[in-house]
Amino acid sequence: MEIKLNLNGKAITAQADPDTLLLDFVRAQGCVSVKRGCDTANCGLCTVLLDGTPVLSCSVLAAWAAGHSVQTLEGLQSEAEEFVSFIADQGADQCGFCNPGFVMNTIALLRENPDPTDEEIRAFLAGNLCRCSGYDGQLRGIRAYLNSKKEQGGAPRGTEQ
Amino acid sequence: MLTIREYLRPQTLEEAYTLCQKKSNVVLGGMLWLRMQNSQVGAAIDLCDLGLDTIEETPEAYSIGAMVTLRQLEQHPGLASLTQDAMAEAVKHIVGVQFRNLATVGGSLYGRFGFSDVLTLFLALDAQVELYHAGVMPLARFAELPRQQRDILVRVHLPRSPRRVAYLSQRNTATDFPVLTCAVSRAAGETCCVIGARPMRAMVLADEKGLLKAGINETSIAAFAGDVAARVPLGGNLRAGEEYRRRVCEVLVRRALTEMEEG
Numbered sequence: 136m137e138i139k140l141n142l143n144g145k146a147i148t149a150q151a152d153p154d155t156l157l158l159d160f161v162r163a164q165g166c167v168s169v170k171r172g173c174d175t176a177n178c179g180l181c182t183v184l185l186d187g188t189p190v191l192s193c194s195v196l197a198a199w200a201a202g203h204s205v206q207t208l209e210g211l212q213s214e215a216e217e218f219v220s221f222i223a224d225q226g227a228d229q230c231g232f233c234n235p236g237f238v239m240n241t242i243a244l245l246r247e248n249p250d251p252t253d254e255e256i257r258a259f260l261a262g263n264l265c266r267c268s269g270y271d272g273q274l275r276g277i278r279a280y281l282n283s284k285k286e287q288g289g290a291p292r293g294t295e296q
Numbered sequence: 297m298l299t300i301r302e303y304l305r306p307q308t309l310e311e312a313y314t315l316c317q318k319k320s321n322v323v324l325g326g327m328l329w330l331r332m333q334n335s336q337v338g339a340a341i342d343l344c345d346l347g348l349d350t351i352e353e354t355p356e357a358y359s360i361g362a363m364v365t366l367r368q369l370e371q372h373p374g375l376a377s378l379t380q381d382a383m384a385e386a387v388k389h390i391v392g393v394q395f396r397n398l399a400t401v402g403g404s405l406y407g408r409f410g411f412s413d414v415l416t417l418f419l420a421l422d423a424q425v426e427l428y429h430a431g432v433m434p435l436a437r438f439a440e441l442p443r444q445q446r447d448i449l450v451r452v453h454l455p456r457s458p459r460r461v462a463y464l465s466q467r468n469t470a471t472d473f474p475v476l477t478c479a480v481s482r483a484a485g486e487t488c489c490v491i492g493a494r495p496m497r498a499m500v501l502a503d504e505k506g507l508l509k510a511g512i513n514e515t516s517i518a519a520f521a522g523d524v525a526a527r528v529p530l531g532g533n534l535r536a537g538e539e540y541r542r543r544v545c546e547v548l549v550r551r552a553l554t555e556m557e558e559g
Contacts (some may be wrong), residue, residue, distance in 0.1 A: 136301065153340065176328045177471070182394050196329050198303040199342060200322075240394065245421045249546035261471055262392010 138201045143210025151197045157183065160197035161207055168208035168235040179263035182239040183207050189243040208235045214242055221280040227272025233265045237273060253278065298331055301355050302339040309428045313448050323448065328395065348450065358454045364404025366390060369401065378456060380559065382463035386417040390402050391471050402449045408497050411473040415439065416492030416508020417463050419500055420479035424453040436500055461481040462556035464548045468535055475536045477546035480556050487548055489524050494541065495533045512557050521550035
C-alpha cells in the first residue's frame with residue numbers, strides 16, 4: 136500500500152505492507168536514530184513525535200501515520216543540540232543507545248512544560264529505559280540546562296515552539 | 297509475530313461493526329497489547345476516522361470516546377476534579393508518556409484485561425459502556441461478558457453525580473504491570489470497593505455486612521478492609537502469589553478508604 140506522510144518537514148510517498156511498523160518505515164527512509172530496543176513497547180528507544188506527540192514507533196503501523204507529521208531526531212537537531220551537551224557533560228551517556236529516545240522525549244517534555252520540577256522530569260521520562268546508568272546523569276544534565284537558561288534570563292527553547 | 301494482511305479505516309460505525317464480525321479481523325485500539333501477540337490478522341480495523349477521540353461533557357456525564365488515549369484521561373481537568381485526581385493516579389504508572397499517548401480507553405476496557413488499572417477505576421465510577429450493537433450497559437455487566445462477542449465499543453459514560461474516590465496500586469517496580477489495584481468510591485451513602493489485577497479481571501465488592509454504615513472511622517475501615525481481603529478471590533502469577541496479594545489487599549483497601557475520607 137502507498138503511504139504518504141510528512142517526515143521531518145518533507146512530504147514522503149513510499150510503499151509499505153499493511154503491517155509495516157512506523158519504526159521500520161522511518162529507518163528505511165534513512166532515519167536511523169530511531170532504534171529498535173525491547174520491541175515490546177517498554178523501553179522508549181523508538182520514540183518519535185507524531186503530530187508533535189511522543190509515541191513508540193515500534194507499536195504504530197506506518198499506515199496509521201499516513202497523512203500525519205512524523206519527526207525524528209534527524210529533523211530536530213537544532214532543538215536538541217542546546218541541551219544534549221549538558222547531558223554529555225554529566226557523563227550520562229555510556230553506550231548511548233538509549234540517547235535518541237531520551238532526547239526525543241525530553242524535547243516533548245520541554246515543549247509541554249518548559250520549567251519542570253525534578254519529579255516532573257522523572258515522571259515524563261519514566262518510559263525511557265537505560266541499562267548503563269542510574270538515570271541521575273540524565274536528570275543532572277537536564278537540570279543543568281534549565282538552570283543555565285534561567286541564569287541567561289531566557290526561557291528554555293521549548294517555549295519558542 | 298503479528299502479521300496483518302489488510303489495513304482498513306471504516307467511515308461509519310456500521311461499516312466497522314460489519315467488518316469486525318469476521319473472526320480473523322481485529323479492531324485496533326492502541327495496538328500495544330495486540331502487538332505482543334503471535335497472530336495472523338486478516339484486516340486491522342482502525343476507528344481513527346470515526347471521531348471517537350474526544351471527551352464530551354454534559355450536565356449528567358462525561359462521554360469518553362473509545363479512541364481517547366490514557367494520556368488524555370490523565371490530563372483532563374474535569375476528570376481530575378470528578379475523581380479527586382484518582383484518574384491520573386490510575387494511569388500515570390502505566391509504562392511511560394509515549395505508551396499512554398497510544399493506549400486507548402476502548403482498547404483498555406474492551407480487552408477486560410486482568411491487569412487493567414483503567415477497568416478497576418472505571419468500575420468504581422459506575423461507568424456505562426456504549427456498544428454499537430448491544431447498546432448501553434453497566435461496565436460491571438460488560439466485564440462479565442465473554443470476549444468472543446464481537447461488537448464495537450463506541451464510548452464510555454461516567455456519571456457526574458457527587459462521589460468520593462481514591463485509587464491505589466502496588467507494583468513490584470515502576471512502570472510494570474500492577475500486583476494489585478484498588479479503587480474505592482462513595483456515592484449517596486454507599487461505599488464500593490473494586491479490586492483488580494487479582495490477577496484475574498477486576499471485580500466489585502460491596503459493603504455486604506454494612507461495616508461502614510454506622511460511620512467511616514479507623515475501626516470500621518480496618519473491619520471493612522479485613523472483610524474484603526478475606527473474601528475477594530485472588531490467585532498467583534509470576535508477579536506475586538495469592539497470600540502476598542491478600543496481605544497487600546488489606547493494606548490497599550485500608551489506605552484507599554483513609555485517603556478517600558481525608559480527601
